[in-house]
Amino acid sequence: MPMMTVSHDMDFVTFAIQLLNAVQYGFLLFLVASGLTLIFGIMGVINLSHGSFYMIGAYLAWSLTDLSGNFWIAVICAFAISVILGLFLEKYLFSYLYRVDHLRQVLMTYGLILVIDSLRSLIWGDDVHGVEIPSIFNGTIQITETLSYPIYRIALSAICLLIALGLYILIGKTKLGMTIRAGSFDREMTQALGINITILYRLVFSFGIALAAFAGMIAAPVSSVFPGMGDQILIVSFIVVVIGGIGSLKGAMLAAMLIGLVDTFGKVVEVRVGTLSLLPELSGVSLYLLMAIVLIWRPQGIFGGK
Amino acid sequence: MSPIFLSRVGCLLGLIIFPFFADQFYIQFVSKVLIMAILASSLNLLVGYTGLVSLGHAAFYGLAGYALAIATTQYAITGFWINLFVSLTVTSILGFFIGALVVRTRGIYFIMVTLAFAQLLFFIFHDTDIAGGSDGVYIYNIPQVTFFGYNALNLSNPTEFYFLSLITFILVIFSIDRITKSLFGQVISGIKINESRVESLGFQAKYYKLTCFVISSFIAALAGFLAALQFGLVNPDMLGWHMSGGALVMVLLGGMGTLFGPTVGALVMLTLELILQSLTNHWQIFVGSIVILVAIFLPNGIVSALRLPYK
Amino acid sequence: MNINLKKLNFSRRTFIKNFLALAGVSSIGTALTSCSRKSSKNIKIGLMLPYTGTYAKLGKAIENGFKMALAKNGELDPESIDFYQVDDESNPAKAVDNANKLIVKDKVDILIGTVHSGVVMGMLKIARNSDALMLIPNAGAGAATGSQCAKNIFRTSFTNWQPTYPLGKILMEKGHKKAIFITWKYAAGSEARAGFEEGYIKFGGELINTLYVPFPNVEFQALLTKISAVKPDAVVCFFAGGGAVKFVKDYAASGLKDKIPLFGSGFLTEGVLPAQGAAAEGLMTTLHYADSLQNETNKSFRTKYYEKYGKLADVYAVQGYDTGLVLSQSLNKVDGDFKDRSGMIRAIEGMSVDSPRGQWTMSKAHNPIQNIYLRQVINNDNKVLKTAWDALEDPATGCGLI
Secondary structure, three states: OOOEEEEOOOOHHHHHHHHHHHHHHHHHHHHHHHHHHHHHHHHOOOOOOHHHHHHHHHHHHHHHHHHHOOHHHHHHHHHHHHHHHHHHHHHHOHHHHHHOOHHHHHHHHHHHHHHHHHHHHHHHOOOOEOOOOOHHHOOEEEOOOOOEEEHHHHHHHHHHHHHHHHHHHHHHHOHHHHHHHHHHHOHHHHHHOOOOHHHHHHHHHHHHHHHHHHHHHHHHHHHOEOOOHHHHHHHHHHHHHHHHOOOOHHHHHHHHHHHHHHHHHHHHOEEEEOOEEEEOOOHHHHHHHHHHHHHHHOOOOOOOOO | OOHHHHHHHHHHHHHHHHHHOOOHHHHHHHHHHHHHHHHHHHHHHHHHHHOOOOOOOHHHHHHHHHHHHHHHHHOOOOOHHHHHHHHHHHHHHHHHHHHHHHOOOOOHHHHHHHHHHHHHHHHHHHHOOOOOHHHOEEOOOOOOEEEOOEEEEOOOOHHHHHHHHHHHHHHHHHHHHHHHHOHHHHHHHHHHHOHHHHHHOOOOHHHHHHHHHHHHHHHHHHHHHHHHHHHOEEOHHHHOHHHHHHHHHHHHHHOOOOOOHHHHHHHHHHHHHHHHHHHOOOOHHHHHHHHHHHHHHOOOHHHHHHHHHHO | OHHHHHHHHHHHHHHHHHHHHHHHHHHHHHHHHHOOOOOOOOEEEEEEEOOOOOOHHHHHHHHHHHHHHHHHHOOOOHHHEEEEEEEOOOOHHHHHHHHHHHHHHOOOOEEEOOOOHHHHHHHHHHHOOOOOEEEEOOOOOHHHHOOOOOOOEEEOOOOOHHHHOOHHHHHHHOOOOEEEEEEEEOHHHHHHHHHHHHHHHHOOOEEEEEEEEEOOOOOOHHHHHHHHHHOOOEEEEEOOHHHHHHHHHHHHHOOOOOOOOEEEEHHHHOOOHHHHHHHHOOOEEEEOOOOOOOOHHHHHHHHHHHHHHOOOOOHHHHHHHHHHHHHHHHHHHOOOOOOOHHHHHHHHOOOEEEEOOEEEEEOOOOOEEEEEEEEEEOOOOEEEEEEEEEEEOOOOOOOOOO
8 A cells, every 4th residue: 555645844833824825715705606606596597608707807907907097987887787688688688598408508608708707808809917906005014034925915805705794694584585585486476475576686786797807907916817718617616505505605715725635735736646746736626526425415506495 | 312411421421531632731620620529428417418518527538538648557457448348448437437426417407416426536537646637648658549459540641530530420420310200219308308207107207317428428538539639638627617607608509409510519629729829828718709699699509590491 | 378378478588599500500601701812823822819918019020020920032922911910818718729720721832920929829729620730939848849849830930848947047147056947837837947946956056946827927025035044045936027127126126136146038028027126137148049049040130120110120020021931931942832732831941030139040840040149137128148059959758859
């Protein structure tokens, strides 16, 4: 039996910083996944193009920062644009999907990815762009002799945390949230109670889209803006949603954190069996393995109902 | 003799004589169409007949290709038949294990879990050194088809490769036709319509779904094996979800649950791609729009749509 | 009864399918015959470059430089060239298909391409079995002029080994004895790393670890934290395009830049300096070209390029330009008879090229023997500090032509 060896270069401080990295990535994932899980859970729509809106958000943030010279003005405008885009797409495209099976949802949103990607190429080109970190957060905190931590990354986590709390209160504690949840259980009944479900769905959808776009915007200064960025985050967000259980915000948060941890530590810990190196070589696989394990244990995800 | 039979024979004759008149490039092109038609037909067994929407079917297509690439380049296994055997066996075994896990889920979860397993395999090939990483592997010694020591087909020759693809395609279509018309075929169509009803009739739906999953991964492996042979290249993209998505588009475009729908879908998609690519660099916008329009207006595909006037 | 009905449907569908297939086959047939054959007197040049995706800009720069060189030499009447363009999308999966389109369908005489090392390997597969002349204007895959080298395949750029091999010497000169290498996990990255390691060990350095990031991911934070924990004397990297922007910015933002010096293969700061901004200031890299090279050819090339395309020339434009020079010089030798492939090949072998990067010659393995310069980013510009290595030749391991 070959020896399994685990090695890392972490003292306590480094470990704590890696933990911070993991949590920060987890928060960002949650932001994208929350929109996805809402649209999934409430309207029953698989939106493969969700990642494209993350990309649109990032490109909007970049081009509007370029135009206005201020990151925050750009974010506000970009958010408004994504809400309008969401309303428009829901009315003319997605509302149609409520009545069809998953297969056609998958296909239509797959087609939408191709279209959005080509449009992005036509409008913004294929270059990679950097977005300046907004000046109030443009500094670092010295942690060890060699390492300092960018303040913006901490601010990013704080913003995500605030949004997560806001979402939790909105969906769990308010009347609007109750209405939304009711709508996901029984469309006809809710409608019969005098609630305009069409408008409600339109709002929820555009809100979900705007969340993904917003994640793209605030991630832009740290992740840079490039073609294909939507594809990368889409699949990971899907895993978050499925591990957490479809429609569950609580589950999405837990799963996002789990994935943040697995991804971060998978990259920096070295695991070998004999001469065969498992980590970090297989760190890209670890997320999917995690998903497979969770689903074997609970086919409906951790907090999935039914 | 029925007109259907005559048109089938005519079509087959057309496909047989075609390479003797066509340019090499179009021979290769039609071979590619045939290979994609095999892949789409295998997916059709799952999606169209059983109602299981897989978004990770390319995993088996790619895996068979990788099995061939690894066997020839790293283990110097050069025979055609032994490679075919290894490639199909490895893929089917994996199809069995993955299938056993995924048939426990349904609906959205089935879609996502198949996607996750395909991505898992994708990243194993993409991120590690076992087979060339993101650049893929080139097979420089293409195995030659031999019968009892006699060299039957030289697969580096596009025309001879074309006939191998054509023969495989015919065998696959014939088998799928037999399968779907058997009792097994009736059970899986039953599962698509109402699973609990099938269970109450005494059929264990789970085992039928698993069997169907393995058969379809076996046929996908045939397509992947041929694809790797055609240009001697395997790449992680073969397992990627864009490949799976593309195959799904072909099935739906042509007509799911029909014998020849996926073939029509493959022909139309690849031809469109070939034409659009030569016209514009932004050809994806047209492909994407077509996919959206098909999903809205042609949910039963071209084959059913064209049938309408005959009603 | 149910089953019978189904059978009936099948037959109808089958009929339609057959009808369609026949129509398909016959339309392909007509496409064949109607395909207008351009005049065979014209030389056919196939450009297989990335026109979309992360490397789109690089592809355009190469094309610009290439066409500029053809126009400059004037021997080739633009009317006598048929260009065939294919967007390779920097996608290795489509490489063979795309190269096949140019060589088998369009029957080009000259194949030019491409940027991505993985894609060029696919092109090789097709080109090696044809009589087309292939010129590689960028991709540094070692095998193209190593184990897979061939009579009709030439490169006018570099091997991935070349720019990083001299870095080891530079590091040791500066007293950095322990280094970490970080790169994307793909062929170009591993080959650049191997080149660096070979040179570094030779001059007494120790490569303590290599960190890989899956291509084309750009999340570096966890690895930067790891670097800060290991505390090497220096960090060496290989990134290009978008990844280069992100890595340089992250490296600076994590505070590592002032503590552990960062070195790299010169692509790190090629064409991306404006996006990197202050984060790139002071970085030292090695490459076979620098904007500020003070030779006459470079000066006039840069002015003319700017006049013609309104953009600043970069290393990719230079490589495209040199590709054009090599082609037109070899055509000169055979009096424009482009069907005389062996004459053209003989002309290119050992050819000396007066390039903006300085004079270079074609090696026996068909790769440039060229100077590698040490550059530093000063005021957002790559300034040449010195020549890091004179006339460096790739070892071309496994090439049968030597």
